[in-house]
Amino acid sequence: MPLQQPASFQKSLIQWFSKEGEDYPWRQTTDPWHILISEVMLQQTQVATVLNKGFFVRFIAQFPTPADLARADEQTILSAWEGLGYYRRVRNLQKAAKAICDYHEGIFPKQYEQIRALPGIGRYTAGAVASFAYNQSQPIVDANVARVFSRVFDYQERVDTTAGQKQLWSWAEQLVPAKNARAYNSALMELGQQVCTNKTPKCETCILKKFCSTKDPTSLPKKGSAKKTVLVDEHCILAIQDGKILLHQEKASARRSGMWKLPERAHHQLEACPLLSKSTYGITHHRVTLRIYDTRNISIPNSENPEQEKWHQLEELPTLPMPSPFRKVLDTLLADLF
DNA sequence: GATGCGTGGTG
DNA sequence: TCACCAAGCAT
Numbered sequence: 046m047p048l049q050q051p052a053s054f055q056k057s058l059i060q061w062f063s064k065e066g067e068d069y070p071w072r073q074t075t076d077p078w079h080i081l082i083s084e085v086m087l088q089q090t091q092v093a094t095v096l097n098k099g100f101f102v103r104f105i106a107q108f109p110t111p112a113d114l115a116r117a118d119e120q121t122i123l124s125a126w127e128g129l130g131y132y133r134r135v136r137n138l139q140k141a142a143k144a145i146c147d148y149h150e151g152i153f154p155k156q157y158e159q160i161r162a163l164p165g166i167g168r169y170t171a172g173a174v175a176s177f178a179y180n181q182s183q184p185i186v187d188a189n190v191a192r193v194f195s196r197v198f199d200y201q202e203r204v205d206t207t208a209g210q211k212q213l214w215s216w217a218e219q220l221v222p223a224k225n226a227r228a229y230n231s232a233l234m235e236l237g238q239q240v241c242t243n244k245t246p247k248c249e250t251c252i253l254k255k256f257c258s259t260k261d262p263t264s265l266p267k268k269g270s271a272k273k274t275v276l277v278d279e280h281c282i283l284a285i286q287d288g289k290i291l292l293h294q295e296k297a298s299a300r301r302s303g304m305w306k307l308p309e310r311a312h313h314q315l316e317a318c319p320l321l322s323k324s325t326y327g328i329t330h331h332r333v334t335l336r337i338y339d340t341r342n343i344s345i346p347n348s349e350n351p352e353q354e355k356w357h358q359l360e361e362l363p364t365l366p367m368p369s370p371f372r373k374v375l376d377t378l379l380a381d382l383f
Numbered sequence: 384g385a386t387g388c389g390t391g392g393t394g
Numbered sequence: 395t396c397a398c399c400a401a402g403c404a405t
Contacts, residue, residue, distance in 0.1 A: 085402090091401085168403095170402075244399095271399090300387080300388065
């Protein structure tokens, strides 16, 4: 046991949470399907993002049961996820919905191993669903828990390695209580989010202060250095004729597959076209400079893969799933032009 | 074990 | 400005 008084540690957390815990929409339900949706949305995504734009409330209204998501088409699920990023998550969520319908008669499974076996559900998400929906005594380790544990135990090794993960999960297993795992796990994560924060931890008011060994919290947890960002240019065209706009759909093998964007052209094909906008956005380790050219009064340069391009009515634009950088630039351009 | 995957917030 | 980070997972 890593602590002398684990019961006191657990009790401190649960008491703090009962006073300071936020009343998020996904904490007002124990429906495992709704809990799963929230957990998948929150993977590598901050609470404020999911909360502010109403993604969770809208999604569970649109797909209240696994069967509802299982029968939706690709464009519909991508549109419901638009703005959240990591679109693979919603595809896996649909695969999980189909598996629940096909192998569990549409009833969300109760056993941890069955939850863990669903597509897109790893060790963290399985533990989160089991503890939040069913109050089962399962450990969780996310970025918040990793930060709290690495500081409480003054862990000087890297956490983004197999050995580091093993250590964090071992602490999580040993400390999760048998009875109140729902409240305990919620509290541990929320302390990491509200108090034991990345840059400026509020150690003076932290209820785990008496359990905590680190003298230099902001130096923890230790991680390897990130991959260097690569600069990339993207040259796209705004082609509008007779109330229609030309769009490109990403292939199944591509990133953002199934989504629509403005068609790309080689830079040298666009020398005669006026530049309409210039913006930048990040995707994985790339920094993309996106330039949009006006081809409305010029013959449109030939595409290398015209089979992926299609004319759409301008009215259809809001219903077509589109990556955020293109949604934003189109909203701005069309507001200016019309 | 390392890498790819989106987007928005932060100091 | 820009690197880093966030309720991870699959390959």
